[in-house]
Amino acid sequence: MQGRSKEQPHRPRRQRGGVRLADVAAAAQVSAPLASRVLNADPNVRATPETKARVLEAAEQLGYVPNIAAKTLRQQRTGLLGLVVHNLSSPIYLDLLQGARTEAAANNYFLVLGDVDELLTDDEAYRIFINGKRVDGLIVQGGHGEFDQRIAEIARALPTVIVNAPPKSTDTVAPLVAPDEVAATRMLTEHLLALGHARIGLISGPHDSPTNLLREQGVRDALAEAGHTLRDEDTAHLTWSAEAGRAGLRTLAGRWENTRDRPTALIGGNSLIGIGMLRAAAELDIAVPGDLSIAAVHDTWISEHLVPSLTTVSLPLREMGETAVRLLLTDTPRTQRTIISDPPPRLHARASTAIAREH
Amino acid sequence: MQGRSKEQPHRPRRQRGGVRLADVAAAAQVSAPLASRVLNADPNVRATPETKARVLEAAEQLGYVPNIAAKTLRQQRTGLLGLVVHNLSSPIYLDLLQGARTEAAANNYFLVLGDVDELLTDDEAYRIFINGKRVDGLIVQGGHGEFDQRIAEIARALPTVIVNAPPKSTDTVAPLVAPDEVAATRMLTEHLLALGHARIGLISGPHDSPTNLLREQGVRDALAEAGHTLRDEDTAHLTWSAEAGRAGLRTLAGRWENTRDRPTALIGGNSLIGIGMLRAAAELDIAVPGDLSIAAVHDTWISEHLVPSLTTVSLPLREMGETAVRLLLTDTPRTQRTIISDPPPRLHARASTAIAREH
DNA sequence: CTTGCCTGAACAATCGATTTATCATGACCA
DNA sequence: TGGTCATGATAAATCGATTGTTCAGGCAAG
Known part of the structure; x- marks a missing residue:
């Protein structure tokens, strides 16, 4: 046993790289x-x-x-798409992410996650992600003030699709994919009107945010058609969080001096706000839906498990994600605005809304 | 204005590739x-x-x-880590994802998302993701039966770290990062014991799942130290979903013939189950925490917004994500098992638990 | 019998950065 | 003056796949 005593006498020539x-x-x-x-x-x-x-x-x-690196080098194509998210903890956009991921996978693409805050604060990350040719295209969420201002710059460096909300600036820097926001809140409002509610309020995100403007429009349209209006004293505009929904309802309720002069139904600008509103109602001993019907935009997994279960309208987030990827893979003119109307927003009537009670 | 009429007279020689x-x-x-x-x-x-x-x-x-492709080709290093998720819609693992993403970013790495179901069913995706050298390493969630069986195979092809739950097979195929599950449920149980509860039940995931075994152990340990035991008729083992929590409580309540012979507190195996339990309690007119205290594992953003707000114990998911990335970047022996005990599980006492009422 | 065309395949260049090996230059010492 | 050595920098090979160009041979037409 003396010859060939070396432990690694003949390892196959190519160990690291696999089969070429x-x-x-x-x-x-x-x-x-x-x-x-x-x-x-x-x-x-x-x-x-x-x-x-x-x-x-x-x-x-x-x-x-x-070998993907070699292929990428030669073809200038990474097979990766970047998805820049704002707040991954929010349940709202997971469907969008899922839709994007699925459609990407169907085209043999994968998603790389970027974070809005990180890209804003970490220059190195920004350079690598945006300028480093790490991804072939980018899906970004519009509607996040500070970040919106850099989308134009990003769109110049990389094919980009904006989802959800258009940046405030008027010039179109990249194609947009959005749900039919107006139809969504219109649908919620009509649901409440059909239940006999006449005075309907709104607790939503920042008043001048593009998303809120559209959602509020839907409420106003439906109310106007029924001969009603949205009163200023029945609205609150804070942020898009559960805490804001709670605070919003508390503010409104503070104005209710007697049981007659008050709205019988409120719409939450998104599901987080709706959840906060339910919470505030419980704290204030406002019976839902007995004294007040509550409905909100966005249907998430939790909506039906709340007590009471929350009436919502679901937006086609999954389809938005899919469409965004498709647009990215077919380089689309930057002026294109795609409103996903198929499927349309869908109403999920649950226990938090009921027939209006006579005061 | 006649000369130089061409619109793009002298575009710099290298347009596509940027600066080399x-x-x-x-x-x-x-x-x-x-x-x-x-x-x-x-x-x-x-x-x-x-x-x-x-x-x-x-x-x-x-x-x-x-140029990252060139760098990758030469160095055999992509700067990407794969994160294989099971069900992104669940709020539970978002913190883990966030932790991993942050730590990766701190090392100039980015995360690519893979999906368990997709990798199981789509061979092409599997090959590209696992064998294509698309990522330098992989973080996978253990504890998903069918997928667990392939982790060993994956770990042979790629540096891999398992988070959360060890695969059932006894041989260690990759380093593991897990929370102190036993301490978590022990903490919940001790909280309930301190409130005067003596008979405490458990609604959890599949009985033989590694995660449940540990969580149940924590409950049993704490009860035993106080001289109590976990009764079979006070436990239900279904899945890890809200629906299962609802069904579990309904099953248990069906056994309660009088108000004396029943547990005064129940522990939910995870936050989804806890949410379902709250819902079932409302449906069955069981006052929480009046008639029954409810607490659950995992603190998520929703816990404090529920009605009543849910007592939970939070696991260090973010730190687990961070640690998983660190282990991946420092190639770790595959036998290593890291239990994150700093920070330890933390109790969030809220309105769903209260002092036990004398029956 | 040659020219020309088509088929089947190989050759060589390219993508951009890294890394090993090599070369030139000057200083310093014997 | 010749030789050694440290220093500063370059030449050339490499990573692996793709793509434009070229080449050899067979067959048909002129």
Whole structure:
């Protein structure tokens, strides 16, 4: 047992890199370029069926997987899309993420996560993510003030699609994918009107945010058609959080001096606000839906598990994510604005809304 | 205004690729390799301070960002980590994701999302993600039966860290990062015991799942120390969902024939189950915490907004994500098991638990 | 019998950064 | 003056796949 005492006498030559195209080509007794063309089903390739079969066979045999870095370098295409999220803890946009992820996967793309705050504060991260050619395109959420201002700059460096809310600036810097916000709140309002509510209020996000303007519009439209109006004293505009919903309802309720001069139903600008409103109602001993009906925009997994379960309208977030990816992969004119109207917003009537009681 | 009428008379030679290292080197009047070494702060580089300054200056001036594909090809390192998630809609693991994302970013890494179901069903996606050298390492959630069986295979192909729950198989295939599950439920139980509860039940996930075994152990330990036991008729083991929590409480309540022979407090195996339990209690007119105290594992953003707000114990999910990334970046022996005990689980006492009432 | 065309395939260049090996220059010492 | 050595920098090879160009051979037409 003396000879060959070395422990690693003949490890296969290529240990790290796995199987290369050259290995496949060698096994199939063809050149690397030909193997590449066969494996990529190049329509212009001219090879006998036997040759093709040999190449495919060899690739299968060796478990060949193309090296993505090499492919990327040559083709200037990473197979990655960036998704810049604002607040991942919010349940609202997970569906959007899921939709984007699924559609990306269907095209053999993967998603890389970026964070709004990080990109704003960490220059290094920004450079790597935006300028480093790390991704082929970017999906960003509009409507986040400070970040909106940099979207134009980003869109110049990289194909970009904005989802959800258009930046405030008037010039269109990138294609937009959005839900039919107006239809959504209109639907909620009409639901409440049908239940006999006449005085309906709104607790929503910042008054001048693009999203709020649209959602508020939907409420106003539906009310106007029914001959009613949205009164200033029945609205509160804070942020998009549960805490804001709670504070908003407390503020409104503070104005209610008697049981007659007050709204019988309130709409929450998003599901977090709706949750906060339910909470505030419980704290203030306002019976829902007995004294007050509550409905909100966005249907999330939790809506039906709340007590009482929350009436909502669901936006096609998943489809928005899918569409955003599709637009990204088909380079779209930056002026294009896609409103997802199929499927339309859908009403989920639950226990938090009921027929208006006569005061 | 006739001359120069062409709109794009002299676009710079390199339009697509941006600034290359060669451009920087040329501007600084040095060779590309030297520029590379200076920019990467190679300790072995020998260059005069003036030369270094010139290179750095030129890079800054031109806005040079290294081409990641080229770097990756040469270094066999992508700068990406894969995070394989099971159900992104669940709020529970978002903190883990956030922790991982933050720590990755701090090391100039980015996260790519994979989906358990997709990797199980889509062979192409699996090959690209796992075998394609698309990522340098992988964080996977253990405890998802079918997927667990492939973790060993994955771990052979790629540096891997398992978070949360160990696969059932006894051999350790990759380092593990987990919270102190036993301490968490022990803490909840002790909180209830301190409130005077003596008979405490448990509604949790599948009985033989690794996570449940540990959580149940914590309950049993604390009860035993106080001279009590966990009765079989006070437990239900279904899935980890809100629906299961609801069904679990309904099952248990169905056994309660009089007000004396029943538990005064129940622990939910996770926050979803806790939410379902609150819902079932409301439906069954069981006052919480009057008739029944309810507490659950996992503190999420919603816990404090529920009615009543839910007592929970929070696990250090964020830190787990951070640690998982760190382990991945420092190639760790696969036998290592890291229990995050700093910070320890933390109790959030809220309105759903109260002093036990004498029956 | 040669020219020309088509088929089947190989050759060579390219993507951009890194890294190993090599070369020039000047200082210093014998 | 010649030789050694440290210093400063360059040349060339490499990572692996793709793509434009070229080449050899076979067959048909002139």
